[in-house]
């Protein structure tokens with residue numbers, strides 16, 4: 001028997017979980033509101049039998065009944081599932097694991113995100129002593145964003161003033177988290193330091209900020225339905241960075257990319273908001289935001305191959321390097337060869353696929369958030385074009401999108417953000 005944990009949202013938006021025992025299976029099942037999706041090696045005979053036994057829609061109802069979550073008086077829909085072997089071993093790919101987080105995030109904030117209420121700005125949290133402290137805190141966040149991330153900062157200028165403050169606060173927390181393992185004090189950082197950072201994060205979410213920059217995030221959390229999970233997961237990514245400098249395959253790399261960047265997408269959606277008129281499911285919008293984070297991180301990795309190698313790090317799938325006839329030594333040697341060009345073309349193609357997936361979600365965002373997101377997406381995507389223009393020399397040349405190219409991308413971003421409003425005939 002395998003244990004399947006179901007995560008379910010009740011009509012009152014309560015998140016419930018319960019276990020159900022299934023016959024031994026190799027595939028894992030993903031449930032969503034209306035359909036049941038099969039992941040992994042599907043179309044096996046046992047899977048086919050199960051399908052015919054319960055029917056696609058029926059399996060989720062069956063699981064709900066078996067788990068005891070659904071009673072005659074309470075109708076529920078399944079939002080997600082995790083399958084474990086009897087020994088408790090997970091049988092999911094990274095993509096499935098992450099999709100589960102997406103489903104949970106979407107389930108948690110489904111209603112609030114689409115209601116017009118979330119556009120109203122709620123009152124500031126009261127900090128004893130100094131009423132101006134929050135203004136100062138947000139201003140400090142603005143300065144950090146302007147200093148460290150010129151393109152992002154530029155993108156935030158296109159947001160509504162309230163959203164801009166929230167994104168600066170989130171940006172600063174992400175930047176500080178990344179600096180723990182990448183910054184000047186990185187050599188002093190160990191898992192205990194990351195545990196302390198996580199405890200501090202819990203305090204931020206309890207409304208007990210440690211310093212001014214944390215206070216801005218505590219305030220943001222009171223105004224937007226931001227959940228703690230993606231923040232915790234980003235810290236998990238930093239833990240991964242402490243113990244790992246090689247990735248066996250894309251599955252391992254995907255999980256890393258989710259932790260350090262996909263999480264940013266999940267943190268941002270509650271602030272950006274979903275258009276009330278959008279017909280897309282909340283989970284599909286979250287999925288697109290996740291894809292944008294993954295695409296950005298893959299782009300970062302491809303841009304910084306030389307820089308990372310000089311720090312002894314190779315964020316490229318080892319199995320794909322081997323298939324291309326390449327090894328770590330080739331990367332340390334930093335020579336652009338035909339093998340390298342072929343390998344890079346494949347990596348760029350994959351990153352572009354994630355941008356394509358992200359693009360599908362942007363029109364579903366609230367109208368005021370589309371332009372900044374399109375601009376950020378197009379700017380970052382262009383880094384891949386620059387890697388190509390540098391003839392794939394990402395060992396010694398940094399791919400960079402200059403101001404003129406960013407300016408040229410703006411009309412495209414504007415047109416794309418308006419196109420949703422033009423009725424389709």
Ligand SMILES: CC(C)=CCC/C(C)=C/CC/C(C)=C/CC/C(C)=C/[C@@H]1[C@@H](COP(=O)(O)OP(=O)(O)O)[C@]1(C)CC/C=C(\C)CC/C=C(\C)CCC=C(C)C
Pocket residue numbers: 152153155156167170171174175178182260261262264265266268269272285286288289292293296297300301358359361362365372373376
């Ligand atoms: C539906 C839909 C498409 C919604 C859009 C959702 C959205 C706004 C997603 C944003 C995704 C995004 C910008 C992800 C950032 C990914 C990233 C660059 C991660 C970097 C990680 C570590 O990399 P590394 O150490 O290799 O790189 P460095 O050399 O250190 O640069 C990060 C550095 C982690 C920390 C991330 C940040 C500091 C960026 C935080 C960004 C925001 C809070 C959102 C800004 C969003 C806009 C639109 C301006």
Ligand SMILES: [Mn+2]
Pocket residue numbers: 178179182
């Ligand atoms: Mn970094």
